[in-house]
Amino acid sequence: MTADPLVLTPELERATERLLATVDSLPLDEPSLCAGWTRGHVVTHLARNADAYVNLLTWARTGTRTPAYASREAREADIEAGAPRPASVQLADLAASATRLSTAIDAMPAEAWSTVVTMPSGTEVPAARLVWSRLCEVELHHVDLDAGYGPADWPEAFPPRLLHDPATPRAATLEAPDGTVLLTVPGAATVRGPVHALAAWLTGRGDGAELTGALPDLEAWK
Structure with a gap:
């Protein structure tokens, strides 16, 4: 991006x-x-x-x-x-x-x-x-x-940029066919959800309620 x-x-x-x-x-x-x-x-x-x-x-x-x-x-x-x-x-x-x-x-x-x-x-x-x-x-x-x-109101291009920003906690991401994003956190299971929800969670603006998978402790992971 x-x-x-x-x-x-x-x-x-x-x-x-x-x-x-x-x-x-x-x-x-x-x-x-x-x-x-x-x-x-x-x-x-x-x-x-x-x-x-x-x-x-x-x-x-x-x-x-x-x-x-x-x-x-x-x-x-x-x-x-x-x-x-x-x-x-x-x-x-x-x-x-x-x-x-x-x-x-x-x-x-x-x-x-x-x-x-x-x-x-x-x-x-x-x-x-x-x-x-x-x-x-x-x-x-x-x-x-x-x-x-809220995060759902962010322009479409903003959340993907956040996910690829070196300043954002790093993880492997892959877009799924249904428009959701798969995010693999080091040492944790894969997390899946809308890109805005992932970006919100990673930046502390979301609780991860829209995400599926075992969410790691964000502060510990950072």
């Missing part, structure tokens, strides 16, 4: 539009599916994450090292400070940060996409991976808002 930023940018724009539509008029002081976070925490995280990716794209474009966040502590403090803001303020912030990211993507010369930058996790990746990484942030955290958007 491609991770070409030029191919994925339109998909990111559509995913962002869906996210903004969900956040519009959504009560943000209610719990999200992220432990200890309200919806406001999730939305603020997504806004600051967009700005972090602008920093990384600036690094790739200019050659000047620009960390995603000033520090882990600053990242966490920004999320905590932003989470209680009025919903209308958070929506505007999320939209503005998405626009800044879109502008930064458009400004990237072709040769800059090969520049290696450091993700917040410390992993070094070519800048070309950033659009895919942001698309994952948007689609996964959209589910975390617990507002009616």
Whole structure:
């Protein structure tokens, strides 16, 4: 599955539009599916994450090292400070940060996409991976808002990309004739189910209820 930023940018724009539509008029002081976070925490995280990716794209474009966040502590403090803001303020912030990211993507010369930058996790990746990484942030955290958007609503191409992403727990996969996917986990029996359900389970956004087979302990397997 491609991770070409030029191919994925339109998909990111559509995913962002869906996210903004969900956040519009959504009560943000209610719990999200992220432990200890309200919806406001999730939305603020997504806004600051967009700005972090602008920093990384600036690094790739200019050659000047620009960390995603000033520090882990600053990242966490920004999320905590932003989470209680009025919903209308958070929506505007999320939209503005998405626009800044879109502008930064458009400004990237072709040769800059090969520049290696450091993700917040410390992993070094070519800048070309950033659009895919942001698309994952948007689609996964959209589910975390617990507002009616679930893994079954992901675009058709997204779950297979997740299954083939090196950052996703690895397993052998094979598409079955009926459209389900067979997934063989090292040391475990074969698991079978819809591709979106497998991707959701592997990323912690599903309990595996739609899957058949002996599910291993995901944390232990990772």
